[in-house]
Amino acid sequence: MKNTCEVQNFPCLCRILRAMLTSRNLPYFFILLLAISSCKVTKVTDQSQQVPDSLAIRIDTSATKVDTVLTKVQDSVDIRVHRLLKDTLTIIGVGDIMMGTNYPDTRYLPPHQGKHLLAPVDSILQNADVTFGNLEGVILDDGGDPKYCRNPKVCYIFRSPEYMVQHLKDAGFDVLSTANNHAGDFGDPGRKNTMRVLDSLEIHHAGLIARPHASFMIDGMKYGFAAFAPNNGTMSIHDLDQAKRIVHTLDSISDVVIVSFHGGAEGSKYQHVPRKNEIFYGEDRGNVYNFAHTMIDAGADIIFGHGPHVTRAVDVYKNRFIIYSLGNFCTYARFNLRGDNGLAPIVKVFTKSNGEFIKAVVTPVIQRSPGGPAIDHERRVIRKLQELTEKDFPEVPIKIDATGIITYIQD
Ligand SMILES: [Zn+2]
Secondary structure (H helix, E strand, O other): OOOOOOOOOOHHHHHHHHHHHHOOOHHHHHHHHHHHHOOOOOOOOOHHHOOOOHHHOOOOOOOOOOOOOOOOOOOOOOOOOOOOOOOEEEEEEEEEEEOOOOOOOHHHOOHHHHOOOOOOOHHHHHOOOEEEEEEOOEEOOOOOOOOOOOOHHHOOOOEEOOHHHHHHHHHOOOEEEOOOOOOOOOHHHHHHHHHHHHHHOOOEEEOEOOEOEEEEEEOOEEEEEEEEEOOOOEOEOOOHHHHHHHHHHHHHHOOEEEEEEEOOOOOHHHOOOOOOOOEEOOEEOOOHHHHHHHHHHHOOOEEEEEOOOOEOOEEEEOOEEEEOOEOEEEEOOOOOOOHHHHEEEEEEEEEEOOOOEEEEEEEEEEEOOOOOEEEOOOOHHHHHHHHHHHHHOOOOOEEEOOOOEEEEOOO
């Protein structure tokens, strides 16, 4: 044994053993006991074998070497990213969508949870860069704050179950308007849940004050979207300055800006665009002509109008496409689908990469009671569009042929 105690971990033990070896009788044993009692058992650990406790690592920063893998920092770096812009974009618009309501009761829901409601047209809806529609109601399974109705029997407020939204996604919808007279049917719980469900399925949406606009990219192209209506809780169709600011901002960051409005009087008596404010049941439903043109002046590229529940004319202003009403597209039960109320176009707009109008193609659809779109082989809504557009916009150099193709009139 060496002079210095080297029994690892227990140096005091060495001293004890040494004392025992040198003691020959009892008195010396007391000395030994004293030696034991004075001994602090200090565990000396081998630093090289120590496993650090991640919760209690102390780093002596004065001894820590900072890793300075310095790459030469340049004052500025120029990165040029060339986006490959598509020559032609296709943007589909359809009108009002309400796939069935569980309020006041489930009688107004379609069979098979509405799975087949869009099947007759889904291949058409899917065949575009962007597909838009107006979500006319609230997405909520139950509860909410139903809008007050004097007579619940004739109270038309719409609350669609959440599973419906998956059908919209599957059918190809990319973006929906929530600015309309039914978005507030179940108060804030309805608005919030509608936004939550749309977000969860990555369907873009705008129009509620809580979500005034949306921006998104599809196939490398940047789209801006905003929606307006004359109704409480929605972005106002009357506040032109605010709408212009939004559209102008979207225009500065997007290739194409799509603007939706829900405005104008309702019903087949009001299919013409009057170019003035429309008062319906005491409510100012906006001057949709002025609104659409002002939005294009502010930078919008496509205007999709809806609200009258019937189709209205098309227009092209500054090489930008407008339709003043897309009608009832998929409105199950609770809706009048007689005559012109049951006819609607699926409008596929072809634009250049900057949103300039090239042409549009109309697929005529018809809804028969209780609702759901089907191809109208008689193409009734195309004839209606021809008639309305000739009458309301004779100065606009476009023509609509019998198959629904809308082009500039060639000189
Ligand atoms: Zn409406």
